[in-house]
Amino acid sequence: MIFLTFQTPEGLRLGAKTEQGIVDLKAAAPGGPGGFFRQPMTAEAKERIAQAIEAAARAGRFLDEAALTLGPCVPDPGKIICVGRNYKGHAEETGAPLPTSPILFSKFNNAIAAPGEPVPLPAGAEQFDYEVELAVVIGRRAKHVPETAALDYVFGYCNANDISARDLQFLTPQWLLGKTPDKFFPIGPYLFTADEIGDPQNLPVRCWLNGELRQNSNTAQMIFSVAHLVGYASQYMTLEPGDIISTGTPDGVILGRADKIWMKPGDEVTVEVGPLGKLTNKMVAES
Secondary structure, three states: OEEEEEEEOOEEEEEEEOOOOEEEOOOOOOOHHHHHHOOOOOHHHHHHHHHHHHHHHHHOOOEOHHHOOEEOOOOOOOOEEEEEOOEHHHHHHOOOOOOOOOEEEEEOHHHEEOOOOOEEEOOOOOOEEOOEEEEEEEOOOEOOOOHHHHHHHEEEEEEEEOOEEHHHHOOOOOOHHHHOOOOOEEEOOOEEEHHHHOOOOOOEEEEEEOOEEEEEEEHHHEOOOHHHHHHHHHOOOOEOOOOEEEOOOOOOOHHHOOOOOOEOOOOEEEEEEOOOOEEEEEEEEOO
8 A cells, every 4th residue: 555644624543545546534433544554554444444445446436646745654653763875885885884873863753854845054153965765664663673574664765854063963972953944854755555665675775966967876775684683673662553663764865975065045955765756945044
């Protein structure tokens, strides 16, 4: 299944993407998308969604995606866990040593942004950078999960752009300040369930700045696999349904370039991982 959220006068609504169009899942997810992703994806929930899609097909009730304003595919994650230096090329381009264990840091919910939503660049920083990443959404509670079983706890996958203010990121040894300004974590447009993707370690990873291809790699180049990251994190914290793990970015970021021309208001970034669709956001001056 492929999920998204869209704006309505009553707030965000959960939808399913099909070949015929978008199915409104209000009846199948009465708690809205926030509550939906915070619950384990049970067989009963899957059946409700399948029935909603079948009913829409019989009645011809499909929404035109082009007419919708999309929201973040997971609008209210409990935790956003990010991974630093998880591609060899990215570590090398920044002159950093390869990690011997995953480098974890966090973003907060204020950083969530929707596809097409403007990203305000804080006036107190200058070195704004993009980072295309594969984001993993947890589907059921995970604690002390072995790596061999870790993918069984994944609900699905989406695109993420781990936007960073490098001058704030390296102001102190803690990266948080440069990573979690408002709207610095666009995700979407779609959330693909894990069965739609199969092997998460064989997905192209690309990023364009103003139409110029800047990052072009594959999740096969990760130092620590999705399964390793889920298992590792679960040893130290309980992962809950709806939590997000953003798995790191490959080489090609502005930080690793010789010219280092940082993003500015008016710049547009598009990221794409495998078949997950394209996520585009424009940078704007903070009001």
